[in-house]
Amino acid sequence: MMVRWSIFCCNIFLLLSFLIRGLRFMCVFRFKLWWMTQRMGTCGQDIPYETQFLIVEVRNGSNLLGRSGGAHPTALYAVFLPILEDDFRAVLQGNERNELEICLESGDPTVDKSEGRRLVFVAAGADPFDLIGNAVKTVEGHLQTFSHRERKRIPDMLNWFGWCTWDAFYTDVTAEGVKRGLESFKNGGISPKFVIIDDGWQSVGMDATSVGNYADNTANFAIRLTHIKENHKFQKNGKEDHRVDDPALGLRHIVTEIKEQHDVKYVYVWHAITGHWGGVKPDVNEMANYESKMTYPIPSPGVESNEQCDILKSIATNGLGLVNPDKAFNFYSDLHSYLASAGIDGVKVDV
Template sequence: MFTYNDSSASAASVMDGGRKALGGFGVTVRLEQGEKELAFVSQEEKRGADELGSHTIIERVYQDDAERPEAVVRLKLRCYDRFVLAFADGRIVSENDFGNHRAFAPDNGITIKLGKPEGIEGVLANYQHKDWWTRPHFDTDLTKLPGRTLSLLWRTDGAYYHMLPVCGTQYRTDLAGGTSNEEALHVRISSHQGGMTRCDTFAFLLGVGEDPYELAEQGVETALRELGYPTLPRRRKTYPEVLDYLGWCSWDAFYHKVDEEGLLAKAGELRESGLPVKWVMIDDGWSDIADRKLQAFDADPAKFPQGLAHTIGALKERFGVGWVGVWHTIAGYWNGIHPESELAAKYADYLFETNRGNVIPYPDAAKGFGFWHAWHGYLKRQGVDFVKVDSQSAVNNFLRHHRPVGASAAAAHSALEASVSMHFDRTIINCMGMASENIWHRPVSAVSRNSDDFVPRERSGFREHALQNAYNSYFHGPFYWGDWDMFWTQNHDDVQNAALRAVSGGPVYFSDALGKTDPLMLWPLIYGDGRIIRCDRTANPTPDCLTVQPSDAGMPLKLWNTAGGAGVVAAFHIGEGAAAAAGTVSAQDVPGLTDGPVLLYDFFAKTVRKLASGEKAAFELEAEGCKLYLLVPAAADGGATPIGLTNKYVSTHAVRERRASGGTTVVTLAEGGSFAFAAERKPSGVRVNGTEASFAERPGGYFEVDCQDARGEVTIEIVQA
């Protein structure tokens, strides 16, 4: 329970029981003319209640001069049992309106300096290491926290604390390391626009709980409720139907050389292979551009001589592709829209020219919508079903000094998503958009890239790719289903990448070049109709490695999810060198899984082992190795326990229903395949769709039935009477 302790001005702190969670509360302002340290001058405390519960409101006032202040900041803390919401209200005072005004600097206009929280035993921070992407940081010394940190989780001996900076309607908050334990953590507030004399913003949220995963979900939901944005948390969004099926993307196959001939050749190859690829994404390279700027709505006539509609029609009619998407950036193309094009002239009312001369969709929701509505309407008429929108974190790069960062992002995303909702049923893959302003300001879109690009030709690329996806998912997952990017089915890291997608909970698509697809790598990820075997939620690192850099600790990276009532744990060796990584797997890796015994199924080894409550199974991974485990709660009624279709990575996903009565267990499966189940004693018989079937006993006390020839849903009866 959070309480406020104000025994003295310098010792003021937010306590959780007997432990200091926040303290120090120094304030600095950065003006366009220089920096000022503000002095604490007064404090007011009052009680209140709202839909989140009873709370205490603390308002602390800081200013630079007691008599004639130039800068005043009011820091307001609203303390609930499990959350603290922090607000900053700052203003710069000028003597008159016609003189030389002072204003907050565009970057770090206000900095709140906090002391080090007590009892830190582990840390997971996510920081923006590139304009587009975030990655994890684990050092418990908060003075080493990188700038542009967007999420900070720390673990103590009895709880987790999650600090979530907010991007408001104008200002964006980031975290960074300070200079000492007394000023260990800096909360930096920026507008990225000059001339701002008032800052009134929701700066950050701090939450506490025993379950770190639910803590992150509830923190995001609480913050969004407070903001009153149209932005929805992931748990209130709808996952797009298109992305529930296997897809193929042109990028790593053709890069910028994509054309109709290549697309149709690949589509024909995939059809011949028998793979049910249901969607195709035509990535960067199709657009009609000059000087890296968009100059027309239709495709490059040299690459698509009969137009985009002809190519899409052929993909659908000749090769059975269900949906086709196209790529573009949030500015039209990388450098915007060509100012000398007919396109720019025709849609001038909906376009904006920056001081640098770039022409982009207007940073006003209504005006910007006019451009997207025109283009997306055209694309829809050509047969396009959805879009991937790249370079989203360039919004602030284009509009820095033109608009406050929150305002520019909100306008850009509102305009874009209104059009996507109208024309493509909200189906969009957001990409290159992990900056805070993008994450907080997309109203309804459900899927967003969760890491830097898949890099197929980089030998060690999987390590960083897996690390980013695993740990970014902790703070990004409460907002979006993560897109963990495309992969190659014939590559040095193909198995690891397939297993990573199996547990991710997001889309599954590949980008093989002509002649390079291995169907056997994809079938374990999908059903016969092309539907992906998608876990229940976004994947996360297991509790034992959530606040630990796995490779530094000599342990595997482990990710957990759930499917079909079972836990799913994937383990990866992401360390450098040849040394093996040792770890354990147990029901404790999957929060909320049963406390009772579980059956541990090893997908790659094809073995089953029963684990008692609290028991852990040890394993080792060789360099670049991976494992995939299912933890299936053992049936408590004495009947058989279905493990599911073992020809699929996530076998339990296929189990639609289980019933047990009178010594017979009836299992309904999504489709046929290699069905496995465990039983305390050997069955007397098995029936598949009412017909007697043979079964084989496997090592470890489980049994397997071959029902691959069965079509549609399959009913298995296991008789033990």
């Protein structure tokens, strides 16, 4: 669908002249801030907020395709792909009249107007699998802002069995714990070829005025990054509140050991896209070069309508330490360069 649109508010709803009633559909929607799931139904009112993909089984003669039906209507499929363009993103949702709506949102009260040409891409075809693949490729060609999966190189680590430390340790992970975990696998006759050291290895701290928020007694979403390098748990003979400057005694020592003694091919570590859940702490000397400033996110109404999220409330209340956009390249370059020097092969990033 190619239409011209102008927006003069940070959130707007547009009604599509599509009625979905008695037609099977499958959609994928954002039910949490960072998680997607699927839903199936037969009525437009069953299409939830924050739907980012929709495929509908239609027939000749339906109002979706506008074709005349024969004695034996043929099943066809229509796919809807909401588009991200300029400062606004589009998502789909149904209403109580079983109509399909587009919700456009900037996510920023200061961004209240924009103009573009693309809201939702719509295509139809007889084979749903070919239809979806071709639709994504068509949008790729128009926007030229992403690559279809067929054009992406698959990391070699996906060819191997691996282990992520999260469910074993949560944020209590330590270098010794990683070694014990690999020994346990070895004793069971299994040798993971890659390891992901999840949340718990970084140097972090809370503000004096922050209110801690622990999700299922695991991650604290009120803490912020205080240093590029690892915390004492991943320094050789490390002690709390004491930093080791020798790189060989930092993260590198555990990475080297598990690669050599357990034949691990790849070691990844976790970090949030903002550094940590609470961002980068503004008032610490070690992070001053990145000029972090406190911001207070405004939750998306669509996400909140699907599920109230205490974690999102915590981040909105305690704020997020965001690196100066002009310093973002330096921040990621410094972080990833240090990790590479320690033998880390990649990162798992939560958004």
